[in-house]
Amino acid sequence: MSDFVTQTRLAEALGGHDHVDYSWLDELPTHLGPPDLKMGLRNLDLSRWFPVDDLTQLQRSAKLDILAAHPEVVQWQDSALPACHELLALVVEYTAAQPEPGLHPIDAAARLVAEDLSVMVRSDQATGSPGSWRLAAGSLAFGNQWTMAEKIGGSLLDIHEPTDGYAELLAAKVDTFFDNLRPGRLAWRRNWFVHDIDDYHQPVKFVHQHTSDPRVAGTLWIRSERETLRRLPETGAIVFTIKTQIAPMVALLARPAKAEEVADHLAAATDRGLRAKDADGRAAALISYLRSA
Numbered sequence: 001m002s003d004f005v006t007q008t009r010l011a012e013a014l015g016g017h018d019h020v021d022y023s024w025l026d027e028l029p030t031h032l033g034p035p036d037l038k039m040g041l042r043n044l045d046l047s048r049w050f051p052v053d054d055l056t057q058l059q060r061s062a063k064l065d066i067l068a069a070h071p072e073v074v075q076w077q078d079s080a081l082p083a084c085h086e087l088l089a090l091v092v093e094y095t096a097a098q099p100e101p102g103l104h105p106i107d108a109a110a111r112l113v114a115e116d117l118s119v120m121v122r123s124d125q126a127t128g129s130p131g132s133w134r135l136a137a138g139s140l141a142f143g144n145q146w147t148m149a150e151k152i153g154g155s156l157l158d159i160h161e162p163t164d165g166y167a168e169l170l171a172a173k174v175d176t177f178f179d180n181l182r183p184g185r186l187a188w189r190r191n192w193f194v195h196d197i198d199d200y201h202q203p204v205k206f207v208h209q210h211t212s213d214p215r216v217a218g219t220l221w222i223r224s225e226r227e228t229l230r231r232l233p234e235t236g237a238i239v240f241t242i243k244t245q246i247a248p249m250v251a252l253l254a255r256p257a258k259a260e261e262v263a264d265h266l267a268a269a270t271d272r273g274l275r276a277k278d279a280d281g282r283a284a285a286l287i288s289y290l291r292s293a
Contacts, residue, residue, distance in 0.1 A: 005062040007198035007221070007246035010055055021054050022251040028192050028224060030261040032268045039173055041229070044188040049228060050094055050113045050241070059114035059142075059200075059244075066141040066201050067111070073140050073203075074107045075152040076119075080136035083119050083237035084109070090232070110139030118148075118240040120156075120178070133178050133238070135159060142200040142244040144193070144225065164272050183233035192224040194279045194286065198246050210281030214292065217285035222247045249289065256293040263290040 011017045029040050067073065076084065084105035091109040092099060099108035110117045118138035132155045140148040151159050156174055160166040181187065196208050198221045211217060226243040252259050266274065266283045274280040 005066065005200045007200070007248070010058045010062070013058055014054060017248055017251065019054075020247075020251075022247045022254075024190075024224065024226070024245050025222065025247055025252055025255055026258055027190050027226075028222070028258065028262065029190060030258075030265040032265060039170060039177065040189045040191075041177065041187045042189065044186045044228065046184075046186050046230075049186060049230070050091075050115060051243075056114045060111070062200060063114070063141040064111065067107075067139075070141075070201075072149055073143065073147070074104070074110070074138070075148040076104055076106055076137035077153060079121055080106070080119050080237070083121060083232055083235040083239075084137050086232045086234050086237070087117070087119060087239055104137075106137040106139055110141070113241075114243060116140045116142055116242040116244070118242075120238040120240060122236070123155075132156070133175070136237070140242075142242070143203045144223065144244070145202055145205045147203045164275060177229075178238055181229060181231045181238060183231045186228055186230050188226065188228045190224055190226050192222055193277055194282070195221045195223045195246075197221065198223075198248070200244055200246065208278050208281070211285050212282075214285050214289040217282060217289040218249050218253070220249050220282075220286070222249060222252055249286075253290065253293045259290040259293040263287045266290075 008017075011020045014020055029038075031038065031040075088099060088105040088109040091112050095112050097112045100111060103111075106117060106119060116139055118140070119136050120133045121136040123132045123134055135151050135154050138148045138152065156178070157167065157171055160170070194208070196206070209216075224245045226245065228241045230239045231237070232239060252262060263286070266277075266279055266287050269277070269279070269283070271280065274283050279286060
């Protein structure tokens with residue numbers, strides 16, 4: 001498997017899309033009305049930190065190929081080393097797998113799971129203004145239009161700078177959540193986007209196609225990230241995990257109730273909300289397609 005990793009290719013390894021479990025589509029958040037952006041965080045049992053599904057091993061294999069071809073997807077600052085060692089120990093305990101020797105602990109930890117991993121530390125442990133949280137280490141094989149090299153060392157505000165509305169709607173809430181997150185608690189959320197292609201490794205910002213044709217909308221993809229946040233008990237750093245999942249639009253059509261929810265969401269969304277989903281310029285076509293379920 002090369003670093004050109006697509007959902008279609010992974011599905012084919014299981015016998016086709018009909019053999020893939022797309023039940024995670026039922027978790028897509030489809031709240032209606034303002035605000036455009038929400039944290040949407042919920043509590044999660046620690047036993048579900050790294051869930052295993054039918055694609056987990058294939059995604060891990062794909063990640064290893066991407067790491068071999070693009071070692072720059074792993075970045076770290078010296079301040080993160082104690083937290084990365086703590087994270088590796090917890091991942092080893094969770095997976096009961098042995099890490100590859102000789103690697104930086106953030107790299108070794110990320111190779112044991114399908115998720116991408118990031119470590120956030122307080123600014124008194126990294127360069128930055130007092131009180132801010134900074135991205136100090138990470139492995140991002142399945143980046144969604146950004147790279148770890150672009151964001152390493154950045155604050156939460158820096159990291160989310162491209163997100164229209166983050167500063168006024170979410171920044172203060174996210175900072176407060178990070179400050180108040182306690183060890184032993186696991187929080188999670190899910191987002192989703194409409195993509196033209198089903199590549200997992202998408203480091204570069206793309207311009208998506210606009211269309212008014214529902215048939216074209218039916219060829220698009222739902223890309224979603226299951227994200228978790230956990231504070232490490234010893235170092236106090238916060239680990240952010242990203243499980244990337246991709247489904248053909250027809251898989252959503254096969255779930256009529258959820259397809260209607262997504263259509264309703266797109267119909268009610270503001271222009272900013274549609275841009276946040278990469279759905280601007282094609283929302284009407286998507287709505288028509290999804291309501292044909």
